[in-house]
Each structure stands twice: as structure tokens, then as C-alpha cells.
Amino acid sequence: MTLEARKAAARKAAFAARKKAFADRAPGQAGRLSEILAGHRGVPMAGYMAIRTEIDPMAAMAEAAAYGPVGVPVIEAEGQPLRFALWEPDCQMMDGAFGARIPADAAYMEPEILIVPLVAFSRAGGRLGYGGGFYDRTLEQLRARRGTLAIGFAFSAQEMSDLPLEATDQPLDMIVTETEVITPI
Structure with a gap:
């Protein structure tokens, strides 16, 4: 089986697990x-x-916004890294690419910590995303400039022991689920 076929099968299984976890969420x-x-x-x-x-980080983001700048990703073009628009809990939002909401008045910022959505993760810090490579390109770019902490946020049901990964896949520094904090070794 090719790497792409393995990734497609892993995504299908992970989406099903995430859908169930989402339905059962507390x-x-x-x-x-x-x-x-x-x-x-x-x-x-x-x-x-x-x-x-996806598991919703909104409550944690709102709390963090009381102490410092918080951004949300903006997809500008296929094959490009993400940019991050400054977000506040009460800011005016509009529809962005792929159905994600973005601030209507985009003032851009550069994060040092990224809360990363995902389809599946491994305890070793592997991450399987949607397949567009946006977060991999973004993390590679940010990490080339300075240390950047990548925190995967997911339901525990999204854990997979054998993720099909490529050399370009950027590792997570930490995974936070609704039940635990995992620090890869």
C-alpha cells in the first residue's frame, strides 16, 4: 500500500473516531x-x-486573550504557510477558506505557540492533518526563525499508534486531550 493510501485509510479511521468523540463530548x-x-x-x-x-479550543483562547495576543489561522493560498490574524473573543468575524471563521479586520501577528488542530496523533508527537500541509509549512517557517511550541489539541480517541508520516511532517511538542497532557519523548 502506498503512503498516500495509508494516509487516506488512517484519516478515514480517525475521522470516524473523532466524530464519535465529538458526539459524546462533555x-x-x-x-x-x-x-x-x-x-x-x-x-x-x-x-x-x-x-x-474538531475539539474546540475557544474557552482556552478566550482566557489566553486576557493576558496577551491570540491569533487564528488565515489560509491565503494553496501551498502557502498560514498567516495569523489577531483575534479577540468579541471581534467581528467572517467566513474564511474551508469554512473556518476569521476576523473581519485582519491585523496580523506571529505566534510563538500554536494550538494545532489535527485528524490523528501519536504519543511520539506525530500528527496527521487534513492533507494540505498548511501547518507543516507554517511550523517549518516559524521554527526556522525561533523556537515555536506546537501543541496538538484533540480528543483522546484520535490517538493512533502507527501514523503514516513523511519527512516534511512537523512534530508536535505536546498533545493535549480532554483527559491528559502528552509530552513526546
């Missing part, structure tokens, strides 16, 4: 993420606006 799913971010107050960070069945 309140307070971002509690552990808030605890982690509290140790980095004031550091520029970026989250994401949850789409479909």
Missing part, C-alpha cells in the same frame, strides 16, 4: 489546554476556530 473539553496555556501567559499564541467535529 463540557469543559478545553480545561487541560487552559492549564497548559496559563504557564505561558502573555506569549503570542494562535489557536483555531473549530470546524466540523
